[in-house]
Amino acid sequence: PVFAGMNGSAIENFSCVIYNIFLMNCTWQAGRDAPADTQYFLYWQKSRDEEEIECELYIKDENWRNMGCIFQNVTIGTEKTYFLVNGSSKDSLIQFYDEYIDLYKI
Numbered sequence: 001p002v003f004a005g006m007n008g009s010a011i012e013n014f015s016c017v018i019y020n021i022f023l024m025n026c027t028w029q030a031g032r033d034a035p036a037d038t039q040y041f042l043y044w045q046k047s048r049d050e051e052e053i054e055c056e057l058y059i060k061d062e063n064w065r066n067m068g069c070i071f072q073n074v075t076i077g078t079e080k081t082y083f084l085v086n087g088s089s090k091d092s093l094i095q096f097y098d099e100y101i102d103l104y105k106i
Contacts, residue, residue, distance in 0.1 A: 005095030008033030011040060011085050014097060018074065018106050027059065027068035028085060031095070038089040040066045045082040046075075052084070076103045 011028040018024045030038060042055040059068035080100040087094030 005093040006033060007095070009035075009038065009087065009089075009092065010095035010097045011087070014083070014085065014099060016083075016101060016103075016106055018076070018103065021076070022073050024071040024074045024103070025059075025068065026071070026083065028097075029067070030065065031087075034087065034094060035089040035091045036063075037091065038065070038087045038094055040085050040087045040094075042066070042069045043084045043086075044071075045084075047077060047079040047081075052082075074103070078104060 009031040011031055014026065014028045016024055016026040026042065028040070030040070043052045044055070045052045055069035055071070057070045057072070058066040059070060061067045081103050082098065082100055084096060084098040086096040
């Protein structure tokens, strides 16, 4: 598949941690070649039957860039959860990043 977007603009080091069963924290780093004005948006889909929802509570850095997401009331099922982080910049197309994660393994 052809991925639109500038090489090196997708996020890096995506990882999620679960606290007290119900709270999940996912974080990432800006792509090393992403323009300074890039803003990132995280969507997730708990299972194939549910629709994708955008993060409701972003963690921001000092430049007001979204660098993570806090999820509340997470229910952990046995299906893989789909995460998608895309970005936007007025200067260039930003590559997206996606991953399927088994939450119960975290």
